[in-house]
Amino acid sequence: MIRASQRAMGIEYAIRDVVLPARELEKRGINVIRLNIGDPGKFDFQPPEHMKEAYCRAIREGHNYYGPSEGLPEMRKAVVEREKRKNGVDIGVEDVRITAAVTEALQLIFGALLNPGDNILVPGPSYPPYTGLVKFYAGEPREYRTVEEEGWQPEVDDMRKLIDDRTRAIAVINPNNPTGALYEKKTLKAILDLAGEHDLPVISDEIYDLMTYEGKHVSPGSLTSDVPVIVMNGMSKVYFATGWRLGYFYYVDREDRLAQVREAIDKMARIRLCPNTPAQFAAVAGLTGPMDYLREYMARLKERRDYIYRRLNEIPGISTTKPRGAFYIFPRIEERSLWKDDRDFVLDVLNEAHVLFVHGSGFGRGGEWHFRAVFLPPVEVLEKAMESLEAFMKKKLSG
Ligand code: PLP
Numbered sequence: 001m002i003r004a005s006q007r008a009m010g011i012e013y014a015i016r017d018v019v020l021p022a023r024e025l026e027k028r029g030i031n032v033i034r035l036n037i038g039d040p041g042k043f044d045f046q047p048p049e050h051m052k053e054a055y056c057r058a059i060r061e062g063h064n065y066y067g068p069s070e071g072l073p074e075m076r077k078a079v080v081e082r083e084k085r086k087n088g089v090d091i092g093v094e095d096v097r098i099t100a101a102v103t104e105a106l107q108l109i110f111g112a113l114l115n116p117g118d119n120i121l122v123p124g125p126s127y128p129p130y131t132g133l134v135k136f137y138a139g140e141p142r143e144y145r146t147v148e149e150e151g152w153q154p155e156v157d158d159m160r161k162l163i164d165d166r167t168r169a170i171a172v173i174n175p176n177n178p179t180g181a182l183y184e185k186k187t188l189k190a191i192l193d194l195a196g197e198h199d200l201p202v203i204s205d206e207i208y209d210l211m212t213y214e215g216k217h218v219s220p221g222s223l224t225s226d227v228p229v230i231v232m233n234g235m236s237k238v239y240f241a242t243g244w245r246l247g248y249f250y251y252v253d254r255e256d257r258l259a260q261v262r263e264a265i266d267k268m269a270r271i272r273l274c275p276n277t278p279a280q281f282a283a284v285a286g287l288t289g290p291m292d293y294l295r296e297y298m299a300r301l302k303e304r305r306d307y308i309y310r311r312l313n314e315i316p317g318i319s320t321t322k323p324r325g326a327f328y329i330f331p332r333i334e335e336r337s338l339w340k341d342d343r344d345f346v347l348d349v350l351n352e353a354h355v356l357f358v359h360g361s362g363f364g365r366g367g368e369w370h371f372r373a374v375f376l377p378p379v380e381v382l383e384k385a386m387e388s389l390e391a392f393m394k395k396k397l398s399g
Pocket of ligand 1 (some may be wrong): 038100101102103104124126173176177178205207233235236242247295
């Protein structure tokens with residue numbers, strides 16, 4: 001056997017791992033309702049027409065070449081304007097980098113920050129690439145507590161306990177995957193203060209920034225004075241273009257503390273050549289164009305969020321907080337005597353109720369005895385899923 005690297009073999013991604021047993025059922029002709037993957041493009045959500053048109057036009061007009069590794073100036077300028085409008089941040093084109101979506105931004109940023117044995121603070125629970133990629137770069141992800149009873153707000157005192165001299169950054173995911181939390185301004189300020197005390201940058205994942213139901217998203221980039229903040233965002237969620245693989249990040253760093261990190265990131269960016277060129281033209285159309293499609297999509301999502309929230313709380317043995325952003329809900333399994341753990345529960349639900357969730361422990365600390373459901377499908381589909389889950393729970397609890 002030709003051996004693979006330990007680094008690669010150690011990667012876990014719970015969201016896709018549960019798909020294998022679901023596929024087995026589907027092979028046997030069983031219809032599984034999949035509430036596991038957060039891809040709006042698989043449901044009734046599409047990038048707006050003006051973006052699709054701009055993508056096709058760019059290809060037809062010959063923009064099929066390698067672009068600059070930091071991204072096309074047109075898109076970087078569109079990001080500056082969008083972020084000025086959304087967050088009031090004063091950045092320049094030179095502060096913006098374009099990437100193959102937020103996933104590549106994470107690879108570049110973690111790769112540039114981490115030496116073996118260094119650590120990065122990430123939320124617990126968190127979107128799995130955070131822990132997975134930090135480990136890939138021989139770093140240690142340290143998961144800070146987020147408090148379910150407070151709508152999964154980060155606990156700043158817990159963050160403080162996790163910081164040591166090998167800590168390189170604090171990451172926040174807001175609105176959050178998998179919990180749907182929307183972080184309070186005072187919490188973000190406290191995180192910035194803590195980062196300032198320890199001379200750490202804050203990395204802010206804002207991919208769901210305009211997808212909120214109650215309250216508005218606040219960026220730490222808009223609150224900071226001297227603490228360096230790296231803000232990441234992209235076209236996958238708010239612009240509904242997951243498959244285009246395009247995103248960006250920018251530095252809010254008035255004192256130029258990140259100069260060396262920026263240089264390291266640019267070196268890494270050069271050896272991967274460049275992000276998708278024609279997609280960047282589509283992104284310019286999206287970032288500068290009308291956003292009315294989002295109002296309609298958010299109304300749809302809110303109806304689905306309200307429905308699943310109500311129904312899950314009606315089901316015996318399950319309870320849930322209300323997500324305030326993104327399109328995930330993270331219910332708690334109250335009845336614990338019947339399953340070994342949350343993974344066992346999710347597999348039992350899959351096999352008997354034919355609904356696919358992701359086990360909460362796949363998202364790390366604090367995810368134990370929870371599961372994540374995606375509420376992207378129409379209410380009729382969610383209704384079927386909730387009926388099945390309810391029947392399953394009633395049967396299990398009665399006997
Ligand atoms: N960050 C968070 C918090 C996410 O939930 C996701 C996808 O689900 C991503 C990043 C990945 O984004 P992208 O498609 O831009 O790589």
